[in-house]
Amino acid sequence: MKKLGTVGNVLRWLFGIIFLIGGLSIAGTESMLEGFFLALFGFSLLPFFWKLISHRKKYPKWIAAVVPIVLFVMASAAAPTTDAQASSAQSASVRTDSADDSAVPTAAAPTAEKPAAPAADTPAPAAASATASETEETAGEMTVHFLDVGQGLAILVQSDGQTLVYDGGDRDTSSFVVSYLKDQGVSAIDYLISSHYDSDHVSGLIGCLNAFDVKNVISSDYVHDSKTYESFISAVEQEGLTPQHPSVGTEFSFGTGSFTILSPASIDTDDSNSNSVAIKLNNGANSFIFTGDAENSSESAMCRSGIDLSCDVLVPGHHGSATATSWDFLQATVPEYAVISCGTDNQYGHPDKDTMDKLESMDIQVYRTDKQGTIVAVSDGTTITWSQEPCNDYTPGDSSDTGTQPASDPAAASAQAVTEAPTQTATETPVPTTAETPAPTTTETPASATTETPTQAAAETPAPTVTEAPTQAAAPAVESTPAAEEQVWVSATGEKYHNKPNCGRMNPDKARQMSRSDAEAQGLEPCSKCF
Numbered sequence: 001m002k003k004l005g006t007v008g009n010v011l012r013w014l015f016g017i018i019f020l021i022g023g024l025s026i027a028g029t030e031s032m033l034e035g036f037f038l039a040l041f042g043f044s045l046l047p048f049f050w051k052l053i054s055h056r057k058k059y060p061k062w063i064a065a066v067v068p069i070v071l072f073v074m075a076s077a078a079a080p081t082t083d084a085q086a087s088s089a090q091s092a093s094v095r096t097d098s099a100d101d102s103a104v105p106t107a108a109a110p111t112a113e114k115p116a117a118p119a120a121d122t123p124a125p126a127a128a129s130a131t132a133s134e135t136e137e138t139a140g141e142m143t144v145h146f147l148d149v150g151q152g153l154a155i156l157v158q159s160d161g162q163t164l165v166y167d168g169g170d171r172d173t174s175s176f177v178v179s180y181l182k183d184q185g186v187s188a189i190d191y192l193i194s195s196h197y198d199s200d201h202v203s204g205l206i207g208c209l210n211a212f213d214v215k216n217v218i219s220s221d222y223v224h225d226s227k228t229y230e231s232f233i234s235a236v237e238q239e240g241l242t243p244q245h246p247s248v249g250t251e252f253s254f255g256t257g258s259f260t261i262l263s264p265a266s267i268d269t270d271d272s273n274s275n276s277v278a279i280k281l282n283n284g285a286n287s288f289i290f291t292g293d294a295e296n297s298s299e300s301a302m303c304r305s306g307i308d309l310s311c312d313v314l315v316p317g318h319h320g321s322a323t324a325t326s327w328d329f330l331q332a333t334v335p336e337y338a339v340i341s342c343g344t345d346n347q348y349g350h351p352d353k354d355t356m357d358k359l360e361s362m363d364i365q366v367y368r369t370d371k372q373g374t375i376v377a378v379s380d381g382t383t384i385t386w387s388q389e390p391c392n393d394y395t396p397g398d399s400s401d402t403g404t405q406p407a408s409d410p411a412a413a414s415a416q417a418v419t420e421a422p423t424q425t426a427t428e429t430p431v432p433t434t435a436e437t438p439a440p441t442t443t444e445t446p447a448s449a450t451t452e453t454p455t456q457a458a459a460e461t462p463a464p465t466v467t468e469a470p471t472q473a474a475a476p477a478v479e480s481t482p483a484a485e486e487q488v489w490v491s492a493t494g495e496k497y498h499n500k501p502n503c504g505r506m507n508p509d510k511a512r513q514m515s516r517s518d519a520e521a522q523g524l525e526p527c528s529k530c531f
Contacts, residue, residue, distance in 0.1 A: 142286075217236050330362060340368045
């Protein structure tokens, strides 16, 4: 009996300590009540507990057996059910996923690998249309502010409680940018994007880093030999952040939409502008493209990327400089609006005449910060509402800039001549009719009657009409469709045909002419803009 008592005490000590530690370990979790009763149960198994009580007050021996049993039952009753645990785990998982989505960019391989975008007026496949429709329904409001920072660039985007800042203007306007953001209720910046490290783009971002809580910094992966660059990197490090350099095609979730990295595909150590980070901002069916100071070489790389570049609003690169906004890039983007950020009477003469001539020839509506100040656009996923009407001022920044584009488009003149020729032939060809016409008209002015009213001449004196104007009565010419067939214009890669080479949806420099029947035989369809 004595040995049995010793073994029993050892077991009570062993299990008591195990349950005591186990109960304390889960007492700090959602099973706090269960842990509390398990700890008490373990404590009640310890022999010294009952010896301590017996020294103070005598108790029936059965109590020492009943109390642990009662505490164990209560611990079991307090344990959460399997369904509750599953629900808790699922809730934690949702919270974790949500937190991760807000900070980590989504994979971009599918975006980068999709084939080149068709012309803007090409009908989308049914499946794609359904997807776009669903996106429009879920899209919310996104507000884009194009700040007037003089000869620089600064864009603020707000959507669904999140904030994105793309470039911040020069040092002279840094305080204005910070003040403007505060007036819009900004306290934190989810994405701060530096297109490149020229002072008229990055200086204002240093002020934003010092004034706001910044969560992510995206910039170009090169080193710029300037104190402004060093100050920017220092400000980023003080925020405890590391600049991100995402590859082309990387997509980030933002507000009610997303944005995709368009450039740079490579780094040019000799040209800071060519290293600009360009993005396409999407909100439902609406989209904006910001290109920093990206120039022709960078635009060409974007066109080759296979990413859909079509957009509603384009910010032309390098403040409207002639070294950017190429015909190929405009044909790929086909924007309805262009917003040019530049300073009044700036020393560079921005925007250049070549750029403005292209925008005008493509009927792209223009906003300019040098003429209109800060401009605000609000997208609801379907339509874009502006704070003011476009100025459509296509004059260059330098009034003496004559540009390099021809004063008149010879291709357009050729198209007009081809179009007019068949019309005259058809008009001058007499058509017999039974209507009566006074004889004097035919006798006194036969040529005029034949030209202006061929039906009258044919009715009154059919024989003289044929004799006096044999060239007009050439029936074979009227019946020969190919000779008078309508001519149209097509681009090198487009899927539409156009009635003029500069309709705005193709590059006129690469336009070629063919008959409409040949174009339709090749499967081309009429352009919805010029037909």
